Amino acid sequence: MEISKANEQRDVVLANISQKVDKTQKASSSIQAEKQSQHGDENQQNLNEKLADITKKLNEQMDSLDTNVRFGYSDKIDSLYISVTEKNTGREIRKIPSEEAMRLAEYFKDAIGMIFDKES
Known part of the structure; x- marks a missing residue:
């Protein structure tokens, strides 16, 4: 009986997290689209502040x-990430996208910057 209640609570929390992730992805996409359409350091600063606020x-x-899910923003790849940690120890269980994926995205962003001159 208690297991079914715990499963129901888990399902509700996961559904809420899923909704929040969907909203976050939509907000991130709209902010990134806004970022691409605007130019200048001031606009970049405003967008970074908006993402930090989100x-x-x-x-x-x-x-x-009361979950152990945390959101973060990486300015190196201009993207949000999700971190799941153990509640008691604070040890990171999973990061989405993974550290490797974030490093690859940063590498490819730098490589594209070297191949295509953005100022011309």
């Missing part, structure tokens, strides 16, 4: 749901 709000939501 990340903060998502983390507050996760705290209210």
Whole structure:
């Protein structure tokens, strides 16, 4: 009986997380589209602040749901990531995208920057 209640609660939390991730991805996509259409360091700073604010709000939501899911923003690849940690120890269980994927994205972003001159 208790196992079924725990499974139901888990399903509700996972559904809430899934909805938050979908909203985050949509917000990230719209912000990145806005970023591509705007130019200048000031605009880049504003977008980074918006993404940091979104990340903060998502983390507050996760705290209210009492989950061990955290959101972050990597300015190296201009993308949000999700980190799942153990509640007791704080050890990272999984990061989405993984560290390797983030390093590859950063590498390819730099490589494209070298191949195509953005200023011409």
